[in-house]
Amino acid sequence: MGERIKQYRIISNWNLADQVYEMELEGDSSWITHPGQFLNVTIDNAYLKRPISICDWNENGLTIIYKVVGFGTKQMSQKQPGERLECLVGLGNGFTPEAFDEKKVLLVGGGVGVPPLYGLAKTCLKQGKQPVVILGFTAEKDIFYIKKFADLGCDVKLSTNDGSQGVKGFVSDVMVQEGLTNLPYFACGPMPMLKAVWRVSNAPGQLSFEERMGCGFGACMGCSCETISGPKRICKEGPVLSSQEVLWTKD
Structure with a gap:
């Protein structure tokens, strides 16, 4: 260690x-x-x-x-x-944009789920992909990094819960309104956001989960997520998991 x-x-x-x-x-x-x-x-x-x-x-x-x-x-x-x-x-397994052949991809982030998407956007661009980025925040006072993504050359869209900037509502609302539900996607944010993105999307995606972690390297099993192949540790097998393997609990 x-x-x-x-x-x-x-x-x-x-x-x-x-x-x-x-x-x-x-x-x-x-x-x-x-x-x-x-x-x-x-x-x-x-x-x-x-x-x-x-x-x-x-x-x-x-x-x-x-x-x-x-x-x-x-x-x-x-x-x-x-x-x-x-x-x-x-620590952790990250996003793998090379897993998708499509040139146009969707990056969706909410709150402090936005930061890892910046490095992902740069990686996508290096691979010749065209990232469309949706950033979601609670209110105008919470917004950051819009210009940073735009300066990379990304197509950036914004939502706020209270409508103080961008679309009033959630990132999933922007996906539907902008006709982006068929793009392969990468998402990072709170669990309700990830579930909403998964629900409206018609394409495969990769989800980065935000969880409290005890050890950070898989020993304590405190951050497990249920998948079709059994529990996976967010800190070890994640934080990025395929959208097609996650088993969502009922609301």
Whole structure:
């Protein structure tokens, strides 16, 4: 396990949106093989680490985006440039856009499910694909990264629950209204969003699940998801699973 513990130097840590922060880290990124993988951040005076998805990476380091929701992420938000951050790395199986032959693909993200889609969009573009990106937020104050996706050349669409920006409603509403339900898709966000996307889509997809994790490497079975082949651990076999293998519970 020791070789999977890495020390990173914080380059920047700034407020992107309401309680949402972007942290740029300098250090080893060679373990990242697919967009959608994650790391576990060590929190002072806490037993459990905090799983955070990778937003972007290059040969010098990586970028993560997180929302302050409790003690651990509050501590992260107070970190200053130059400080060190200890992380358990090499976690999770990411998105595999090469699994789809289609050139046009759909990327759907909600809230803090948006960050891993940025690295995915860059990967799709490198593979010659044309990403259509739907970003969903609760309200205008929560919005981030629209311009970043647009600057890549993505076709970006927006929804907010309260209608303060973009389509009033949910990402699944945009899929239906824009006639995007036949595109192979990649989605990351809260469980109700993933289920709604799955319901309206007529195409295969890949779903990245947001779950609380105990160990982060599959030992505790605390983040299992039911699939057609039995329980799968979100931290180990996931966080990305095929939309065709997930068994959804009844509402």
